[in-house]
Amino acid sequence: MKTIRFTGYDTLSDFMAAEIATAIKNKPSLTLCMASGHTPALTAALLAKKLLDENIDYSTITFLGLDEWIGMPPENEGSCHYFFKTKLFEPLQLQPSQCFLFNSLAADMESECTKMDAVISERGGIDLMVVGIGMNGHIGFNEPGTSFATLSHIATLDETTTSVGQKYFKEKTALSKGVTIGLGHLLHAKKCFLIANGNKKAGVIKQTVEGPVTENFPASILQQHSNGFVLVDEEAASLLTTN
Numbered sequence: 001m002k003t004i005r006f007t008g009y010d011t012l013s014d015f016m017a018a019e020i021a022t023a024i025k026n027k028p029s030l031t032l033c034m035a036s037g038h039t040p041a042l043t044a045a046l047l048a049k050k051l052l053d054e055n056i057d058y059s060t061i062t063f064l065g066l067d068e069w070i071g072m073p074p075e076n077e078g079s080c081h082y083f084f085k086t087k088l089f090e091p092l093q094l095q096p097s098q099c100f101l102f103n104s105l106a107a108d109m110e111s112e113c114t115k116m117d118a119v120i121s122e123r124g125g126i127d128l129m130v131v132g133i134g135m136n137g138h139i140g141f142n143e144p145g146t147s148f149a150t151l152s153h154i155a156t157l158d159e160t161t162t163s164v165g166q167k168y169f170k171e172k173t174a175l176s177k178g179v180t181i182g183l184g185h186l187l188h189a190k191k192c193f194l195i196a197n198g199n200k201k202a203g204v205i206k207q208t209v210e211g212p213v214t215e216n217f218p219a220s221i222l223q224q225h226s227n228g229f230v231l232v233d234e235e236a237a238s239l240l241t242t243n
């Protein structure tokens with residue numbers, strides 16, 4: 001794992017978008033898995049702009065949405081689905097056949113997980129993963145205590161996730177379960193970036209980079225990834241003692 005520091009959110013997002021665009025240029029059949037949320041919002045916007053401005057062919061990539069709130073209608077602005085639709089699928093006119101998101105309203109959520117695992121396996125694993133980090137160290141909805149070997153699964157969200165998650169919604173929203181691609185997929189992804197910005201992420205970044213590797217702090221799995229990168233702005237890096 002390598003930590004890369006940036007002066008700010010803009011430069012970090014610019015770098016991340018450029019990395020993804022280059023990966024698509026180098027492998028047109030790239031399997032890309034991305035988180036939604038506040039951190040990757042600018043990366044997604046810059047990526048869409050870059051792909052269009054530079055006329056990069058993304059027609060054969062596979063896009064995987066990392067996670068979703070169970071029971072959340074896709075048209076809800078706080079859903080992961082809404083994020084991907086508005087920031088990537090619509091601007092880029094991605095074909096439905098190349099986009100895979102968990103159906104948050106499915107009656108059989110286990111089968112959503114099986115389907116996602118099959119898509120990943122058929123493509124020989126995830127090529128490039130871009131994830132954020134929660135205030136409890138979660139990645140996707142891999143909450144503290146989740147096995148590093150887990151594939152796609154249903155998660156009971158912990159108190160930090162349900163309270164911090166309110167920031168995505170216009171009104172107070174009941175959140176209790178999520179569905180997510182698992183840490184086992186992350187560990188086997190060919191390349192993985194964790195991105196974080198702002199003072200509020202300084203503590204969890206310190207734990208990610210300098211703390212013990214433990215399933216009680218999911219993001220510490222990055223230390224075990226041979227091609228894992230932690231991208232941080234100055235504020236998120238402010239508690240790090242190592243370079």
Ligand code: F6R
Nearest residue numbers: 035036037038039132133134140
């Ligand atoms: C969202 C996701 C979450 C977020 C994390 C950080 O799809 O996977 O794990 O990445 O909660 O969220 P932000 O970026 O809003 O701070």
